[in-house]
Amino acid sequence: MKAAVLHSFDEKLEKPEFVRYEDVPDPKIERPNDVVVRIGGAGVCRTDLHIIEGIWRSKVDVKLPYIMGHENAGWVEAVGKGVTSVKVGDPVICHPLVTSGHCLACRRGNDMHATESSFPGINADGGYAEYLLTGERALIRLPKTLAPKDVAPYTDAGLTAYRAAKKASRHLLPGEYAVCIGAGGLGHIGIQVLKALCAAEIIVVDRSPTALQLAKECGAHHVVQADGNELQAVLDLTGGHGAEAVIDFVGEGDSIRIGIAMTRNAGAYYIVGYGGKIDLPTIDMITTEKTIVGNLVGTYPELVELMALADRGLVHLATREYRLRDANQALHDLHHGKIKGRAVLIP
Template sequence: MKAVRLHSYHSSPVVEDVPEPRAKQPFDVVVRIGGAGVCRTDLHIIEQQWEDKSGVTLPYTLGHENAGWVHEIGSAVTNVAVGDPVILHPTPTCGLCRACRAGDDMHCSANSFPGIDSDGGMAEFLLTSARACVKLESGTRPEDVAALADAGITAYHAVRKAVPSLYPGTTCVVNGAGGLGHIGIQSLAALTATRIVVVDRNAEALALAAELGAHQTVLADGKHVDAVLELTDGNGAEVVLDFVAEQGAQQDAFAMTRRGGSHFVIGYGGNIDIPTIDIISTERNVVGNLVGTYNDLAELMVLAQQGKVRLHTQKYPLDAAIDALSDLDAGRVRGRAILVPDTAH
């Protein structure tokens, strides 16, 4: 089968032939990929930012946002059948540890993360687990929803955590309206009555944000922090969802948060440098967010299939993976880039 493989850091991946995976363990599921999302994390992986975290051995296959059709199942699989359309939670988990028992999938003591620390789904087939499969409604095209498996639940998970702070009359700033941010905007609109203010440096992204439910938009032109403070009577927002968190955006996000407010860090790549006195004197919170749980993904798919969350995508054939990564790096992708293998048609 064809797969997008990373052979060395700081170099472009290559599309090459590798053996197809097989279902060997009782709960194994092999999925024929219908769509694989292209994420900024893939760029960070290529830049070697994840080497120490993942411990992965090169070469391996990228791709952690995946959907498709069940191709083969292990002997104990009962929740899906061959031919079912599915979207995949990013991490196959054990189901037995304390984190799994609590529904906190992302902190499973024995999880793997295809596309991060093992072979991922930028390929024609992917080996995963029955525990990772969320069945889609008949007729749903996997390529239309694949990126909800990571970009979607990452945004939804953060919004879900912020909901108690976003009662009517509050303001939530969405910092960055790209692949994750545009899902965050829709999730906020579906789950809260907060005022949604979106900050982005790209006018096209702001136009899309307005279509998706933003009440106000602010161009990140160097004066955006002051603009947000002006919109909030000098106080800042109760919640800032930072989908950028690099190149200075992370400092801006904290500066846009009011006293007693919460700065949710969702994007990454930079460092946050905050004087401790600024944290204690204003009782502001800095909250980390790691993807989301299986239940987050199941809930998000309900919203998607109700039409309340729409994923905006640009489709590329699997052979054009390098073009998709380049377009993402250059800021040419509106929404999310999706790789579609020839076998998906």
């Protein structure tokens, strides 16, 4: 099969070719619950850029050469002898983790904390290819309204945004405020999820006019240009007290300091993007009673819930399609901020 393969890291993201489009062996069924999926779409994520930079070397045992791509959807191509819930030809979306289902975390539904798992595109070959090896337990059959290429980024960008927005929606009441920092690939989904799940007033902060326009299209009640005065602008909109919930889809640079400052006393700051550090005096945590919440992908049931919202038209993805052979162009466009929403590779 054809695949876009990472052969070397590039810490400064300067090389014209990050991956090499080449022939690699087809994945094969090895275990009873294995499933091979013919890729209909593979999302291009900022995490892929971090993998190219080598940031993930300290977190997982990534051995080169290696196929990225952890946001995948397509059609069932082959199944192991123990597979009963899907059949060849079924359109499916892949939960990003492949788990055994036996550990306590799995049995509690916390797939992303499973002790026995693989994460195609992170610690195993992913979907920047014509075919992907996954497991039956990771698959969700798609309704006829949703095409694989249109939903692939929901498996990480959508699921992560959904998980954070769902947590926030549980305590947001009418008349309260939610701030989304970043309206890109994750943020524009989070805005729609908040709007679908709660009645809070949504404020979106981003430096890009294109992203702010997308935020308006997704239902934001207020948009704020990140030009150095965004903290004061948000405080003015919230009566000087800040928002009950702040979801930081950036997680680096000055977004952390500003995001926590935008959070009202006794409010919650949800960190989704990563790359920066949180450094707070303990006395400030005590006197403000702010809560800081980490968010790691999401559960299988949450992906089912997100597909239900997409099926009803309450959440949609802004996508830009690239051929698999043009993976380098997609990665460079993402790196340079040229993509509105998410990029999707199509074999």
